[in-house]
Amino acid sequence: MDIKKVFVLGAGIMGSGIAHLCAQQGLNVVLVDIDEGILKKSLAGIEGILNKKVAKGKMTEDAVKEMVGRIKISTDKNEAASCDFVIEAVTENINLKQKLFKELDEIVPDEIILATNTTACSISEVASVTKDPSRVVGMHFFNPAVVMKLVEIMPGLATKPEVAATTKEFVESLGKEPVVTAKEGIAGIASRVLAGMLNEAVWVLEEGIGTAADIDKAMKMGSNLPMGPLALIDMIGIDTHLAKTRNLYVKLGDARYRPCYLLEKMVHAGYLGRKAGKGFYDYTQDPPVPTVLK
Ligand SMILES: NC(=O)c1ccc[n+]([C@@H]2O[C@H](COP(=O)([O-])OP(=O)(O)OC[C@H]3O[C@@H](n4cnc5c(N)ncnc54)[C@H](O)[C@@H]3O)[C@@H](O)[C@H]2O)c1
Incomplete structure (x- = not known):
């Protein structure tokens, strides 16, 4: 596993938190949303949280600059082509997720994992629109992603065991506790x-x-x-x-x-x-x- 650059699609509550967490762990992040205003708000929100740490003497201004500098915001999904791991965190809607996974499947190299942060869409249903459903996995962060310890990994019916295993390793590298569901069930545990x-x-x-x-x-x-x-x-x-x-x-x-x-x-x-x-x-x-x- 060599994950240095993470692609996060959707910069709402969860995408923003996941981008923050990844940058905090030293990773480069490309945070993409359809809405430029949300992207700016998301980055400002992350900066605001970090600035509070500066005020409390828990972080330096330089460290904040460096961390925020690791997050690139963009409206271009093609940025996913150069990333080592993809996490989708758009609105909870199966039609939207399937549309985006179809596009991502074309953009992202075959060996890269496509993870969805969905709460209750079927992982197998999301994966069904891709050429290779075995690289699709559920990776469910909890809100707020920076604070909450658990990340549930939810394999779909066709997800390769290696994909779940790499995702688990990635979760651990982010300082989180993984729980891997034994099989797909709506909304995990x-x-x-x-x-x-x-x-x-x-x-x-x-x-x-x-x-x-x-x-x-x-x-x-x-x-x-x-x-x-x-x-x-x-x-x-x-x-x-x-x-x-x-x-x-x-x-x-x-x-x-x-x-x-x-x-x-x-x-x-x-x-x-x-x-x-x-x-x-x-x-x-x-x-x-x-x-x-x-
Ligand atoms: N909110 C939670 O507590 C929570 C916790 C765990 C998992 N989740 C899951 O995470 C996902 C995101 O939830 P959220 O709470 O962050 O939602 P949100 O409404 O805060 O954000 C969704 C984002 O998706 C973006 N989006 C919509 N269409 C898009 C497109 N075509 N391309 C790019 N971006 C697009 C929106 O602009 C918005 O910024 C959902 O699947 C949800 O079930 C949410």
Whole structure:
């Protein structure tokens, strides 16, 4: 394994975090998005996080410059041709992912691994549009990617064992703990188990059993969670969470994952969570206050 330059496609919450992590580990990164504004915002966000470390005396300004200098932002997917590892982190949508994997398959040399950070799209389905599905693997970082220890590696049905093994080695080289799923299952382990709990929290809100603040308080204090489920969905992004839950519901045909219509209304209203400034909570207020959702 000789990975020095990583291609990250999608510069949203996850792509940005993954680029930050790779640069922090001394790798060069090409961060590509369709939206130039998001790319600039993402790089500024990474710089902002690092500057806070400078203010606390934990990092020098030169080190920040060097680290940020390792991230090249671009809107050109062809940059993937010169990279040693590809991680896709675009919007959770199977049609979009398949379109991009078809393109990447043409651009990226045959021996390079194509990883997807999808939460709940089928890895085999993403891989099915490529000439060689055996080089496609799920590589699921958690949010925020720099902080969270776990990365789940999710092989598809056709993924070569060597591809999963190299991805595992790469995860370890990033200072993260890998868990490799034994076989493909929608959303792997952590996200699937969590999905049931998050989904239930939205239904409890919808049924009027508790306010957002009380549901989060009950789960934090009653289950010893670091943050409440509704605040966590806001951090994930309402659209991403809805897409994940829908995939689980459709693929597994299990009513446990039936998404609450409230989530759809929130997406249509633009209440996408923290990234939009408003979700179950209104982040334009300090401290954030529960959003009125009726
Ligand atoms: N948010 C989370 O907590 C979380 C955690 C783990 C995994 N994931 C997964 O990571 C992926 C990304 O999620 P996110 O939360 O970063 O989403 P996001 O909405 O924050 O970012 C998605 C990005 O994809 C970009 N994009 C859309 N179409 C594109 C195209 N054609 N070419 C290039 N870029 C394009 C968008 O401009 C946007 O910047 C999803 O598959 C999601 O399920 C999310």
